[in-house]
Amino acid sequence: MTDAQETAADNSLRTTGGGPPDDVETAPIPLDEPRDGIPPVVADETSLAEVIAAFAAGSGPVAVDAERASGYRYGQRAYLVQLRREGAGSTLIDPVACPDLSGLGEAISGAEWVLHAATQDLPCLREIGMIPTSIFDTELAGRLAGFPRVGLGAMVEGVLGFVLEKGHSAVDWSTRPLPDPWLRYAALDVELLVDLRDALEKELDRQGKLEWAREEFDAISSAPPAPPRKDPWRRTSGMHKVRRRRQMAVVRELWTARDSVAQRRDVSPGKVLSDGAIVEAALSLPLNTQALAGLTGFGHRMGRRQLEQWQAAVDRAKALPDAELPQPGQAVSGPPPPRSWADRDPAAAARLAAARAGVSALAEGLNMPQENLITPDTVRRVCWEPPAQVDADSVAAALASHGARQWQISRVTPALVTALTRPAPAQ
Numbered sequence: 001m002t003d004a005q006e007t008a009a010d011n012s013l014r015t016t017g018g019g020p021p022d023d024v025e026t027a028p029i030p031l032d033e034p035r036d037g038i039p040p041v042v043a044d045e046t047s048l049a050e051v052i053a054a055f056a057a058g059s060g061p062v063a064v065d066a067e068r069a070s071g072y073r074y075g076q077r078a079y080l081v082q083l084r085r086e087g088a089g090s091t092l093i094d095p096v097a098c099p100d101l102s103g104l105g106e107a108i109s110g111a112e113w114v115l116h117a118a119t120q121d122l123p124c125l126r127e128i129g130m131i132p133t134s135i136f137d138t139e140l141a142g143r144l145a146g147f148p149r150v151g152l153g154a155m156v157e158g159v160l161g162f163v164l165e166k167g168h169s170a171v172d173w174s175t176r177p178l179p180d181p182w183l184r185y186a187a188l189d190v191e192l193l194v195d196l197r198d199a200l201e202k203e204l205d206r207q208g209k210l211e212w213a214r215e216e217f218d219a220i221s222s223a224p225p226a227p228p229r230k231d232p233w234r235r236t237s238g239m240h241k242v243r244r245r246r247q248m249a250v251v252r253e254l255w256t257a258r259d260s261v262a263q264r265r266d267v268s269p270g271k272v273l274s275d276g277a278i279v280e281a282a283l284s285l286p287l288n289t290q291a292l293a294g295l296t297g298f299g300h301r302m303g304r305r306q307l308e309q310w311q312a313a314v315d316r317a318k319a320l321p322d323a324e325l326p327q328p329g330q331a332v333s334g335p336p337p338p339r340s341w342a343d344r345d346p347a348a349a350a351r352l353a354a355a356r357a358g359v360s361a362l363a364e365g366l367n368m369p370q371e372n373l374i375t376p377d378t379v380r381r382v383c384w385e386p387p388a389q390v391d392a393d394s395v396a397a398a399l400a401s402h403g404a405r406q407w408q409i410s411r412v413t414p415a416l417v418t419a420l421t422r423p424a425p426a427q
Contacts, residue, residue, distance in 0.1 A: 072271075074262045119137075
């Protein structure tokens with residue numbers, strides 16, 4: 001009997017909030033408690049060794065999840081790791097107390113890891129030594145299968161018929177000790193993940209998409225860590241308002257100063273100084289702390305020492321020689337923004353319009369989002385710089401060079417060949 005079947009059979013877990021539902025057979029069942037109760041949080045090496053032994057002896061896929069403290073702490077480290085496996089049950093691990101989980105990662109390395117939105121959790125799991133060799137991503141599986149809502153709660157309800165309480169998804173998981181309601185929520189996140197995986201595998205197989213999904217999962221698990229972002233200060237919200245190089249230098253100095261403070265205090269940068277305040281200071285170029293204090297985001301609650309710190313950053317930017325000021329545009333590889341194509345290269349713009357229409361029709365026929373059929377960036381790159389000789393082989397090679405998977409290449413290539421060989425528009 002599967003986890004889902006056992007849970008459904010346990011009437012004590014059916015809390016309908018009053019009278020029975022109108023349709024007992026089809027009404028979703030609220031899942032309020034893990035079957036085995038809330039597991040104790042593993043926070044010492046002895047308990048971790050017991051967990052490692054239990055999961056190594058378990059069987060089948062391993063449900064894996066991680067909770068971060070986005071918006072509260074600096075970076076994206078994991079503050080709780082949840083796992084469940086047949087024969088081992090569920091476990092909750094505190095990676096602050098047990099920062100090296102490489103032993104656990106090795107113990108389950110031969111098993112398939114089941115995650116929901118794997119690309120969100122894999123970076124923080126990698127930091128603590130947990131690196132899978134094989135995964136099943138239930139969110140991505142839902143997208144490929146054509147489900148309109150692919151959040152974990154929506155998928156569990158729509159596929160398995162259970163309702164997960166999702167009220168603690170955005171809490172500060174760095175809190176210690178973690179409250180029981182949060183731990184209950186965390187344990188429930190892996191309670192039915194393997195059952196969801198099994199159901200989605202059957203649906204993908206029914207639709208003839210299972211091999212496509214496996215290619216996608218392999219690409220995710222084998223992808224190298226993302227390189228550090230170049231000039232991250234350029235992503236400051238509201239940056240589009242900043243046009244002059246001197247103002248851009250103020251954004252850079254304030255962003256760098258804020259990042260240093262946030263990292264030292266281990267808090268989210270937005271809690272140190274808002275993006276809006278940075279942009280406001282860049283546009284105003286305040287002469288002194290008094291002028292700075294009058295700007296939005298630098299109000300009366302900010303102490304004099306803080307104001308002096310931010311004004312010093314502004315002054316550093318104002319003192320830079322012109323040669324050291326940042327350039328207006330960030331150097332990017334690949335094609336320009338599509339909005340400029342019509343003026344710069346009308347033929348490329350026509351190719352892109354035709355390609356987008358073809359991809360859209362294909363995605364609709366396959367009942368999946370266009371971006372999962374082929375990334376928009378890949379389509380733009382091929383349309384901006386098509387092969388010198390356009391045919392199925394050359395277009396397939398171009399798609400592969402941009403990272404498209406084989407299943408995507410075989411589906412998209414004919415539509416792109418048609419788009420790339422359409423007559424150029426009359427001048």
